[in-house]
Amino acid sequence: MSNNQQQDVGFETTLHARYGKDKVRVLRVVREGAWHHVVEYNVTALLEGEIDASYTKADNSVVVATDSIKNITYYLAKVSPHVLIPELFALHLGTHLVSRYAHIHKAFVTVEQLRWSRIPVDNTDGHTGHSHAFLRDGDDKRVVKVEIDGARGKDKLVGMVTAGIADLLVLKSTGSSFTSFVRDEYTTLPEVADRIFSTAVDLQYTFNPVTIAAPLDERKLNFDFAEDQDDAAVGATAGGVRDALAVAERARKVTLEVFAQDESASVQFSSRSPGFFGHPLVH
Ligand SMILES: O=c1[nH]c(=O)c2[nH]c(=O)[nH]c2[nH]1
16 A cells, blocks of 8 residues: 655655555464463554655665565564554554664554454353453454654654544434424424434544654564653553553443433534543543
C-alpha cells in the first residue's frame, strides 16, 4: 500500500511520501504453562523519511521492501514481550522500524485486534474462563494507532497513541425517541416518542505522548518508554499507556452501560451523552 500526495508549491514540487504494508495477519499464542493467551491482529505499518528518490528517480536503495516490513512485523510478534498489549506492541514495532533504519524518521502502525475471549467454564483454580479454549464473542474490533516521530533525532523518539473500538453493534428496544427534526416536502419519517434504536458505535481516545528510550542494542530490538506525567491524574496505573488493557475494558463497559441506560433523544446526542462524559470511569 502506498500513499503519496504531490503538492505544487510555487515552481517547486514537494513530495510527501508514505508507504508500507497493510493487512499483515498475526495470530500469537503465549503459553504460561497450561494457561494460554491468544491475540489476533491485522497490522498496518507505514514509513516516512528520506524516501523521495524512490518516487522521483526510481532509486530503490532507500526502500525497505514492504515484504521486509511484513517479516519484521512477524518477527516482533514472535519476540516482543509486549505482543499481548496492542498499544505496546505497536509502539515496539514502530520504534524498531525508526531505530533500525537511519533514513526512516516516522512510522505509523495500526493494530486492529479481533476478539478471542475465554470460553466461560466453571473453574476450581480461581481463574476465569477456559485455559486454552476461546470464542469470537463479538464483531467489534479494538483499533490502536501509533505514530513514532523521530524528527527530533533517534534518541528523542516520541510515541503518540490513540485507541478505540470499531463496529460495536448495539440495539435497544425502547428508551429512544426522535422528534422535532426538519419537516418539509422530503420528510416521510414520523416523529416517535418510543422506537427501536440500533447503531454501530466507533469510539476513540488519546493517551498522553510517551518518550521512548533509544534502543542501545545492536539490533535495535530493545524497547522502553516513559509516560508524560504532566497530567498527574493520568499516570502509569490510571489511564496511561501501561494501563491500556484496563482502559480498553473500561471504555467498552462504559459505552455499553451508557447506551443501555441513556434515554436517547437522537443518535447525535447519544454519541455525546452527558451520561458518558459524566461517568466516574471516564477521565
Ligand atoms: O437519531 C437519529 N438521528 C438522525 O439524524 C436520524 N435520521 C433518521 O432518519 N433517523 C434518525 N435518528
